[in-house]
Amino acid sequence: MLIKTFGSAVQGVNAYTITIEVSVSAGTKYFLVGLPDNAVKEGEQRIESALKQYHYKMPRQKVVINMAPADIRKEGSAYDLTIATGILAASGQMSPAKVSQYMIMGELSLDGSLRPIKGVLPIAIQARKEGFKGFILPAQNAREAAIVNNLDIIGVQNIKEAIEFLDDRLHIEPLSINTRDLFQSSADQYAADFADVQGQENIKRALEIAAAGGHNVIMIGPPGAGKTMLAKRLPSILPPLSINEALETTKIHSVAGKLGEAASLLSTRPYRAPHHTISDVALVGGGGVPQPGEISLAHNGVLFLDELPEFKRSVLEVMRQPLEERRVTISRARTTIDFPSNFMLIASMNPCPCGYYNHPEKECVCGPGIVQRYLNKVSGPLLDRIDLHVEVTPVTFDEMTATRRAEDSQSIRERVVTARKLQHERFKDFDSIHSNAMMPSQMVKDICQVNEAGRTLLKTAMERLGLSARAYDRILKVSRTIADLADSKEIKIEHLAEAIQYRSLDREGWAG
Known part of the structure; x- marks a missing residue:
């Protein structure tokens, strides 16, 4: 008897439906074809042991399983439940009537219980798109899949529940979640707040500008000045995630297996802070089975690199292109995968x-030339891609012991959101541009026009600081953001002057 069940393969952040064709006929041996990897092949032992726990049998006949399309490599143990239900239906041990109506995925333990799997959200989205009635999967992943509406999400604890549900011997109520209510109830609940930071008003101002325009920032200062503390609080002043951004971010974390059990829609902007020993593959993504790296896990959020010169130079250099294109392309012999970043x-x-x-x-105890060599660990092209260079000075005792509470994140975010609304209106005709930092060079010339006094100031700054053409564009973008925060249609000379001062590392003689 020939039966078809359906699973899914995840490539990048998208899923592709896999048809599992199971034929049980006269003969012997078990054949699994269709480009499966070792984890899929080893499923035979897991399936046989799991079926025995509930008094089902592996057929002692010729079992042929084809995973189509055969040119896509099938990886991982998530096909165990798909194959097991196909075998039972093809061998007459359960009814085949409902099997083809559901997407079925799950890794089996030897005792028949189900373990959670990766990539549930893109699989559920694809299942709905292709018209499946529902999705049968491990109960631990059910909340993640329930983000997708108009799809029956059937969470099961073990293979017995899945069989009895498909046999109409057990009723399982589909899990339903009101995505918008869930999203709004947990949106912008950040543990860290700028109200906790005493002093450092100039750094807060720089981070407010960065948040308002989506600009990159580097903070230079001595140990204990509060650089990490300030960076951790940056997500709390960014505009709230939209539903589409939340879904996109959750998909990436789902594919990487970073959501955890019983997780659902991400409602706060991600904050990733990898250690400086990270490899280039771990940062930008890749591997034998391409997985998203830290820059993709930080999509729609913040990537914090502490002690930047301590990162390997090769790691920092591979980040240059994703910073410009806002996506990373991983190429392999068989496929090319794009991850958003x-x-x-x-x-x-x-x-x-x-x-x-x-x-x-x-007093600094470093010898002559050591400071410059230390700064040279970070390449000029990478620094050019960072819009704001900010010096962080230590907080004074009076600032630390001040009783006046600092401005909270909510107040700063309100100004940031207002500035972003102006940018949204400005770029409404451009699908790929949402903030000032994303403007290409030609658009900078059109939108960031300055008067004669501003041009004179820029010319002086360019000559004295030796700025590159890219740094010139960055200054104009930052000054446009400062003007947006001031609700000014024109870029005034004071906006340009403030933007120029955020190029600390370009100043001649800064490092001796």
């Missing part, structure tokens, strides 16, 4: 190896 880069570094160059109180 539209993130804000926040980096921090000490000004020198000892950490106290330019410190107002402590």
